[in-house]
Amino acid sequence: MTSVQRTMKALWSAQWKRWPRWVARATMLWAVLYAGFGLACVLSGTPLLYHGGGSGSSGLGWAVVAVGAVATLVSGAVVLYGLRPALRVLLWVACGLAAITAFSLLMDVITLMLGQGVDSRASAANKALAAFGAVLLAATARSGRLPGSTAGTAVRAPSTAPRPVQVAVCAGTLAFVPYAVMKLVWASGGVFAGISGEEMLAVSEKNGASGLFLTLESWGLDPTALLAVLGVFLLWGLVRPWGQVFPRWTLFLRGRRVPRWLPLAPALLGAATLAPYGVVGVGYLALATADVVTIRRGDFHSSGDALLVGWIGMAAFAVYGIALTLAARSYWLRTDPARPTGARTD
Numbered sequence: 588m589t590s591v592q593r594t595m596k597a598l599w600s601a602q603w604k605r606w607p608r609w610v611a612r613a614t615m616l617w618a619v620l621y622a623g624f625g626l627a628c629v630l631s632g633t634p635l636l637y638h639g640g641g642s643g644s645s646g647l648g649w650a651v652v653a654v655g656a657v658a659t660l661v662s663g664a665v666v667l668y669g670l671r672p673a674l675r676v677l678l679w680v681a682c683g684l685a686a687i688t689a690f691s692l693l694m695d696v697i698t699l700m701l702g703q704g705v706d707s708r709a710s711a712a713n714k715a716l717a718a719f720g721a722v723l724l725a726a727t728a729r730s731g732r733l734p735g736s737t738a739g740t741a742v743r744a745p746s747t748a749p750r751p752v753q754v755a756v757c758a759g760t761l762a763f764v765p766y767a768v769m770k771l772v773w774a775s776g777g778v779f780a781g782i783s784g785e786e787m788l789a790v791s792e793k794n795g796a797s798g799l800f801l802t803l804e805s806w807g808l809d810p811t812a813l814l815a816v817l818g819v820f821l822l823w824g825l826v827r828p829w830g831q832v833f834p835r836w837t838l839f840l841r842g843r844r845v846p847r848w849l850p851l852a853p854a855l856l857g858a859a860t861l862a863p864y865g866v867v868g869v870g871y872l873a874l875a876t877a878d879v880v881t882i883r884r885g886d887f888h889s890s891g892d893a894l895l896v897g898w899i900g901m902a903a904f905a906v907y908g909i910a911l912t913l914a915a916r917s918y919w920l921r922t923d924p925a926r927p928t929g930a931r932t933d
Contacts, residue, residue, distance in 0.1 A: 610723065610726045610727050610730055611662050611665040611670075611727050611730065612662075612666055613723055614658065614662040614665075614720070614726075615658075615659060615663050617658075617719065617720050617723050618656075618657075618658035618662055619655070619659050621651065621655035621658070621716055621717070621720055622654075622655025622656050622658075622659060623655070624655075624713070624716060625649070625651025625655055628648040628709060628713075629649060629652065633648075633709045634647075634648075634707070634710075635647040635707075635713045647688075650688070651688065651713060654684045654688065654720075657680075657681050658720065658724060661674055662678070662724075662727060665727060670728075675728050678725075678727055679724075679725075679728050681724050682725050685717045685718075685721040685724060686721045688714070688717035689714045689715075689717035689718035690860065690863060691864060692714035692717075692856065692860060693856055693857055693859075694860065694864070695710075695714060696856075718856065743922060743924065745829070745832050746828060747828055748825070748826035748827075748918070748921065752826055752913050752914060752917045755909065755910040755913045756913075758906055758910055759819075759822055759906055759907040759909070759911065759914075760819050760822065760823075762902060762903045762906035762907050762910075763815045763818070763819060763903050763907060765899050765902075765903070766812075766815060766903040767809075769896070769899055770809035770811055770815075771812055773787045773788075773809065774804050774806075774808060774812070779896075780896050781887065781889065781892040782886070782887055782892065784804075786886075787886075788805070815903075818857065818907065818911075821850060821857075822907070822910060822914055825850055825854060825911075825915060825917065825918040826918070830845065830918070831845050832845060847918075847919075847922050851915060851918065851919060854911055854914065854915035854918070857911050858908055858911040858912040858915055860908070861904045861905075861907060861908030861911065862904075862905070862909050862912050863908070864904055865901050865902070865903070865905025865906070866905050866908070866909075868897070868901035868904065869901045869905050871901075872897050872898055875897075876894065882894055
């Protein structure tokens, strides 16, 4: 090891040792702001739960206040007394509550990427704040693990996920095939589920789709199908060795290790959104298929057409979301520098 490398390692170690304290303070600051945001929404009558244009209720606003208040107390205790086992448990509980509050954030992100406005700005802001807080709470809960504290801190060689995880990834990939085919049929001007591509394009334009979205559709390229391709690329990158090292075409980065957060951030966001969204959606469609509930036909010509399209979409989200959850967990374990060498990752 050269003198420069030793100096950089010493600086990094010193910075890392200061990290637990400042991340707890950052978490406490976020918690205070988040509780204030929820209280402001309650007092102003701003609904944080959008359900088709109704006035909503203040229930979620008070829930936001409660999560922020709990997080403030716990993170404040960490700042004052250090990370105790009981406080770590409470941090993870608050992290889980914040993650639940951030549900469907990915849908808002995709909507904004396609140039459309979100249904509710307050709701979208709440989800973004909750997701940011979930990251801070998780970082604070794990802040007691410092480099050098275990024997397994060496840089790990790129590895492949266990076979059961790869089988799940195959299922997640295949689940998007019918969805992509359906979207491409519409984008190419064909008819699926009783509705033509021209009608779908008119619906997209009515819903405020951007010029880029409409242009891609006119070229026979559906943006959501392209996003599905990117999602599959992410899925395989999490389970194959090439997802841990930058490829040759990245020029100055080639051969370097991929930072763990780079694939894990979108993977965790996607898993937290698509898995519950798809599973709940499949359950609802099962009830609709059994005539227990009635599905609205929306922009389709019949409820049967809406049910067919719903099954294709929700099944894709559910299977892909579960596969993404398993792949992200495997990637997390296989790239964790503090995990003992030889520990199970399945």
